[in-house]
Amino acid sequence: MTTVPAQPDQPDPWEPEQQPPAAPSDPSPDARRGLSRRGFMGYVVAGATLVVAADLTTGAQPAAAAVPSAPQIPEVFDLGDLQTKSALPTSQLITITLDEDGVARFAIPRMEVGQGITTAAAMLIAEELDLPLDKVEVTLAPARPELVFNQLTGGSNTMESMYTPIRVAAAVAKGRLLAAAATFLGAQVSSLTAKQGIITDALGGRATYGELATLAASAETVPVKVNLKSRSSFRVVGTPQNRVDARAAVTGAKKFTLDLDVPDALPTMVCRPPTLNGSPRSVQNLAAVRAMPGVTDVVVVETGVAVRAATFGQCIDAVRALEVSWNGGTVEGESDESILRKLKAAELPMAVPKVPLLARTLDLRFEFMFRSSAALEPNCAIADVRGGRATVWAGLKSPIVAQRNIADALGLPQTSVEVNVVTGGGSFGHKLFGDAAIEAAKISKAMGKPVKLLWHRADEPRQGRVHPMATSRIRATTLGSEVLTFEQRHTSVETDFSHGLGERLTAMAAELPAGLGNLGFAQSIFTLTQELPYNFGVVTQLLNEVETGFNTGSMRNIYSPDVACANELFIDQLAKRMGKDPLAFRLAFLKNERVKACLRKVAEAGQWGRAMPAGTAQGIAIHSEYKGATAVLVEIDCRPATVDRKIRDAVTGPRVTKAVVAIDAGLVINPRGLEAQMMGGVSDGIALALTSSNHLEDGHFLEASWDNYFYTRQWNVPPTFECIVMPSDRDHPGGAGEAGVAASVAATACAYARATGTVPTRFPVNHGTVAFTPKSFVPPVPASPTDGLSHTY
């Protein structure tokens, strides 16, 4: 493995040529070879107004030169590194435009799904450009094939990969504005001060950025060297800021895919098969359905029978009226138990290392059921495929791959397919795939008309992407107060990574740590993400996957929630065996100071060890990923009065009554946004541990809506929530969007085990009970009720 320089082809980009006066030189402690780490190369791009650019890979930090055997791979090279570095050789400019209205505009080549990246990006621009936050407008870039591997939103990598390039572009803009102001005001650059979008000189002259926007423009594209602000001079980055789209969200003005007004793109839905991935054989009543009120088109496609109508209500009626003969699906006759048997058969053997005669062995095996990754906004897309061209609007975290797949599906060149990325109503991994966009394009082509495709809610858990079922088997040997070995065999239904990360890994093969290139792709992701930060002697964590006919994907935090849940429950049992307190045990064996600091913090803030009534307990757990660390302490109430609460169409059960999270995410851009991500991580963790799963029975999933699929609801929410953002001396942001999930599910499971005295081995713990009457499979979607006026309040 070789060291990758940040800017391989730039001659000496480190000497500042155009340094804003507001940014004094501040030698970084990490400065190497006498070069400033804050010096970078950017561009002024030819344009009528000021356009600046930076290479998207600017500032990617060099990877470690070699991988020592003792630390695990993610400690020195993780999934984020892979994503950040995989496109280094390509030229990938991102641009910021400063218009005459004084607004800086930036189309981020990532997708906003609620995780707050548009706010964080706007903060970086406001910071480096000395512009008020409300004068920065961040939109989502359409599919840009020239970015090759570098337009994927995932792995909590956005701010890690965008942090430096955005700042470089903004710094170039500021330098140009200062130079323009010097001309405009007849002053020396060194006498100018930029503040809140206005440049003033020592004599009281002033010019706004808007006034300077055209003067600062360049007739040709020129490279520029810039220095970035030092962390100590930040006034926006690191301060709590509200989301830039908050007002649009609370007034109903925020536009999601289904809210877009594309001419003639009428509502469209698909009548789907009763078994997973079944396909239509024939339709008995095509003519009758085509004649239904509002219906304009009915066509048979691979995934079912598509209906286009004046309203979605009329689509639902038509879907329910269709009489279709179906071919069997891809998991005919399969059930939870039959898939579990396949997983068990595929579990890799333990290595059984040589250990002393007196060593004791602890063996535990955990099972994790299928879970739906669906967001509240169901799969949806708008497509207009006519005249040899396709235009698509959808929430897409991997738009280049979607563009290619749509082109393939339609038989069009990729250049004839325009893919617009729309802000998503959540993702949780669901929008990594272009399922709805591809399907909408095929339907539009078949109908010869624009369509606005919506998956019915019932379609989501039944036909949509799921987090794969998995088992995790752990064996450890202990001798006295030492852990000699820790072996984990994670066995999972195959996770679909066909959304493009695979190409990155292939492209990166030569750069990967020793041995990694020989693994399969899923194993590589597993190896790049799983880090067990404990001194447990010989540690092996292996993944094996079983090929099945399920539609899977990387649900928020991929493998980590299941792996961490198994590990931390197991660790509580190790502690118990040694007669140690769970907190003391972890502190004794943890090797990562950042993790320990988080753990101590939640123990203190959450009053670990306080006396609690029988049937209630605390649980504590840690996780290390995304160059950061998380610790979570929860309190749970498993007493009958709580567990047996009756709420209509709901799962109540044990209640997490308090959650305390400590997160070290490296340099924090927006602590308020980070706290929001942790809050969501706790809600996810509670659902994964206690309530949310899909039940597979006779080739299909039983769940069809939120009254079947029990994601955390208000009655499951911990009344007390606290998030502590740990101070960090790191000069780069780590990942945040997924970092709260794993330790939350683990802490909840640990608390449940301590409160009930029983270690749960199947998750979620309520999976054994089907707490609802399954909705019909034929027709595949339920009728909308009509009694809404009887339930007003």
Add this chain to the structure above:
Amino acid sequence: MAQHTFTVNGESVTVDVADDVRLLWVLRDVLGYTGPKYGCGINVCKACTSHINGKAFNPCAVRVGDLTESDEVTTIEGLADTVDGDLHPMQEAWLERDVAQCGYCQPGQIMAAVALVRKVRAEGREITDADLDAIRNVCRCGTYNRIREAVRDGAARM
């Protein structure tokens, strides 16, 4: 087809659509009020929560034919117009606490919160934890704690 006349956000509207089309689709697909969101279509997720004659309801579960000319529907787009000022106090509380993540459920959450506050006021009491526990609106981003804080905050401002 049949004509239906009612009021949306203070304006009288007349639509020509079959009686049994649910109001959610009349609002969204026919009239262009996209604030109320689709999340389930069976009155479970509550993403479409709006007000009818000042009370919360879910238009996904109401036939347009069941509305009369005197019915006043308020969607999130019209909430601010029911009070003096730029925004409704509940929206201000929402902004102050930066509640929204993806934002998809938020119109429904806010409309439900306003109705909840009015309901407990009519009962002559303040919001309790039990009231907050009973809010059925799904938030898949899980920003539930901020919702709870904002409902109480909004109530204090109302």
